[in-house]
Amino acid sequence: MMSLTLTMDKQWSYFEEAVRKMKSLVGDSETNRVIKNALFVISAGTNDMIYNVYDHVLGRFISVSDYQDYTQQNRSVYPGLAAVVRFSISLFRLNCPSHLHHRICTENQNADSQLYNQKLQKLNFRLSQRLSGSKILYLDIYTPLIDMIKHPHSYGLEETLVGCCGTGLLEAGPLCKPLSRTCEDVSKYMFFDSVHPSQKAYSVIATYAFKKLFPLL
Template sequence: MASTRVISFVLVLSFACFLSLPISTTASKYNISAVFAFGDSTIDPGNNNNLKSTLVRADHLPYGRDLPNHVPTGRFCNGKLSTDFLVSKLGIKDLLPAYLDPKLTDNDLLTGVSFASAGSGLDNHTIALTKVIDLPTQFQSFEQALTRISKLVGDEKTRHIVENALFVISIGSNDMMFNVYLLPTRNIEFNISGYQDLLLHNLNSFIERLYQAGARKIVVAGLPPIGCLPVLITAKNIFPPNPRWLHRECKEDQNRDSQAYNSKLTSRILPPLRAGLQGAKIGYFDIYTPIFDMVTNPAKYGFDETHQGCCGTGHIEMGPLCNVLDPICPDASKYLFWDAVHPTQAAYSVLADYGLKTLLPYLNN
């Protein structure tokens, strides 16, 4: 009996030790230590929540309606963002938190955080309009985070985390939407091509700055088919008035602008950076293709509506205009857009899968 108890104890102890072993994840397979995000509302999980200077906030219902606890976090979505799905599918953590979240701990920083700010852009004119956190300030927050990490784990471990982290940049849509289409103040100084060159010059400088700080795995998102955003479909139908304004369809000229920007990014900006930044892997995240495919082939993704948002009329509501007084569609998973600008959780899940499939093999080579 005694020997039987000893054997049983050993088996239990061995099983307990097995459970305590680190589980192999996609992140370890691709040697990704953390995810750090910079940009705008597409990857901002709530950094704007305590900004008193701006109305560009989503810290109120119905935003966050479909998160597990049904509480608005500041994400411009009914649920998770693509970066949340990214860290979850990589096996790093469930959600990518906001750096300015009061509950954020130093341990949270070890596996990544988002510094992004909804309404941000590559042009100072955009920041002056939205009054949010620009890229230089987001970078300063990153430097502060590195100091906090270093105090926790030391300089050598911090360098290892940064060198193996995935850096995600998603920005530029606000610049085009506000300064070219809705409030075309920049059209006085630039034609569209010239303005895109300005944006890409600033993006190039930011990527170089991240590299100098130790980043080696960088993913840069292009522009979406911006002419398919519900708010721009609405604006284009009203100014000038369109007798068929209820007929909602993507604006081809604005989509061509997005394609031109993306073409410049992939042909003029990224190749020299890849050649000049030794040891860096800089991937292009083509969000145009999957979003446009969702628009044109909705049934393929289970969508019923792709030209208006789930919130309110779906034509103009976003931020403070999307609130608890608005009627909300019963099933957001049937919609491509949550409000008049931002995708639903269902759409962000598709984008995350597309990004993992197309980018991880490149980053790991």
């Protein structure tokens, strides 16, 4: 609702429409070959939890556990992808985004994130058994990001609590504009804005992913 993003069902309908157009252009065989060898990433979790479960209004109508199950259900209802490889990405520490006016990380929300990741790994195992011919890999972004918070100097970081853009506490996405004030050296910041990691942090995650996942491909 806040970002006006499309629902998972709507995105899926667009994908089906794209497949139909591909078949009309290059035929069924070539379309199936492309899809079979494509890499699909289904990303859902962090924003959903922040803007729903932890919202003061919406959070009254659903429990953390139920919403975790709901978001993961969306990952399992599209077996028709028939993809060779699908990535599932772990949930990062939910309780740290500075746009919530502070970075005081409560243990309850941290436990929610860890529980979500445990459920996701179990779901991946079930899907890999059900979808023969597919390979489903779990990308743990929780571990490298938490390690950056605990040991910033090991990564050349100096600031892990405040973002580089604006005040570093509230701005995110479109609120970070070309004329917004930015830090002098973003490479020393873990976050670019109040929500999103910096290029330096993403580089650490990418290196971690290459080492952990690509040997399994």
